Amino acid sequence: MSTPAQSKEFTVGQLAARSGVAVSALHFYEREGLIASRRTSGNQRRYSRDTLRRIAFIRISARVGIPLAMIRSALDELPSGRSPTKRDWARLSRSWESDLTARIDEMTRLRDNLTDCIGCGCLSLSTCALANPGDRLGQNAIGPQRVFDPLGPDRRGVADPSV
Template structure:
């Protein structure tokens, strides 16, 4: 365990603190999400702030964000210094708007699950009302209403 005054930590310690496999940390490095330095022996040395960066990556992945989307947000953070609360607040506002949109879409899907979903099966009596003659198929394949199309727009 590094002392509190140590500025950098090993990849093993970062893995231990975050619960992320060393191989995943190397992958994050290859995707330019982490930028470790190398010591004279060639070993990776991470900033203590990278614990928070990795934690952010994990949370963002749980919310369904891609590595590219996560990288775009992390690129807003300063390199070479520990991000401040203000730095994190800035990137969180970008994620919040995406999450709000996802929440709205999920709520709409939830509310439509017990009715016609525009899948083209036409097996429910209500499909004759909401999707007569399979009009939803004109919008593309799959459950059109669950994907965001509205019956009144078709």
């Protein structure tokens, strides 16, 4: 017979079903320190109910582009075993606002430049506003200066604007 504490816990499969997150993702979140479980005497994972809210917090944060390292730092500020509250979310989202605004501005600039690029076929680094705005690379040397990574060094789809 289960105790009241045990009935408030989820197996990894139950947590996956309730949260809509794959078991492999839950294991990843746990390895990354985003969620925690306790182990039964049979070495099975058990998750407390507050883990559901932590997962929702993780998914929403990631959806708006917050890196997992920042999400982990935010969750580390909370007392252990406590769900993020609406007040926590408001405080954390305010701290992320400037970063999100900068990302939105970057994406808007990319969108606007892509509109100009569609069908242009310029194939010229001296005129491409996306790969080499203002021909900054041409000032360094002749020939290829870098291999263009469409995801950029920050992996967000933005080439380094300082190049």
